[in-house]
Amino acid sequence: MTNREERLQKVIAQSGVTSRRKAEQLIVDGKIKVNDKVVDELGSKVTANDKIEVNGVPLEKELPVYYLLYKPRGVISSVKDDKGRKVVTDFLEGISERIFPIGRLDYDTSGILLLTNDGEFANQLMHPKYEVEKIYVAKIKGIPSKMELGQLRKGVKSDKDILKATNYNILSTDKKKNTMIIEITLHEGKNKHVRRMMEQLGYPVMKLKRERYGVLTLDGLKPGEYRALNPKEVKQIWNKASEIVK
Template sequence: MGVASRRKAEELILEGRVVVNGKTAVLGMKADPERDHIRVDGKLLRGSEPKVYIILNKPPGVLTTLEDTEGRPTVQQLLGKLRFRVYPVGRLDFNSEGLLLLTNDGDLAYRIIHPSHKIPKTYLVKIKGVIEEKDLSKLRKGIRLDDGMTAPAKIKRVRAPRAEKNSWLEVTIYEGRKRQIRRMFERVGHTVLKLKRIRIDGLGLGELKTGQWRYLDEVEVKKLKKGLKM
């Protein structure tokens, strides 16, 4: 593992202090610091491979994972074969779409995901029915879900065709719980019909079409890191 003898490494694993690609390591698990995200007591082991940053416009009906035992479509299939292994930063559920970052930079991924850094993620949301202002106020202040109170959110209405009997909203949250936005609106009686992430901090989709991806350029990476205070 690069930080200890084999015996010491086994002790660390048995004590649950080693995490590989977000999962607690077990004896016999294979991992390579050059390709995998390995943390010991929360500290990332650094490999020598160059850091790679990819932005993908995820379509609905695709899993935010690299493989699936049930054979469902994954983002890995959209990326094809890459020279370096990258991992999704956070999640977009199966039916959601939009901006997804993938990288082998564990520090950057951690800063985006962890709620203590309060990185804004902005979504375009279509909900069933016309939501009342009092319910928007509740969501903006924070609302209690099964896993606790949500942090305050920014929500503004987006103008929709007059004939449409649904609501379009732009929602910015600063945490990333599982199905958080869908659960927030369900809590006030509205079903989410469409959910698309359009920005992470200052990084937007731009002209990237659904299903397409590209590498971030040096300027974009520097701007992203500046926002993350790296």
């Protein structure tokens, strides 16, 4: 943050402490101090020289960082786990910033996962209207017909959700093993979207991997490896999100 004025809730969110929406609630609840004075009005602005406290804890002004992790299977998409299981931040050793994953990949799902300390960036990407293209490759039990697969585009009802794919592409079939490998493209990303969608059609997912997230791919990475996003990649993703949620 420079010396120009920024909205207080935006600065809090960018620090990675919480989302912008929760930051707004903290302000309204009188949990935020600026220069030792409680600030409870939304729209209040601050600069880089101001001292900010969240629930009595000084706000650390970290530079924003953005990472892409090739998440392996059998790993929790969190910064900690009360059962002692491996979490995604275990793979990013030597990083001093308080990073956290943007969204989630299931325990048994591998592939692209983004991590950051920029709460505003994360909140933007997780906005319900953000239609970033995500491509998954699934190995499923059974060989559905073209008519059944066509239902993916129309929508499959699961509980109270209508789960849709924007596109699909059959990569291979194995009649002896009665399996199919299919590429599925999503714009939205509801909880266990691909798995629930295929289960409703009667073809459970045996293995699932997210291979692309917008312009980002897994090229050059092995499971458990990560890399920093370059400024161009961050800008592309941010601009796309900003266009959609306006």
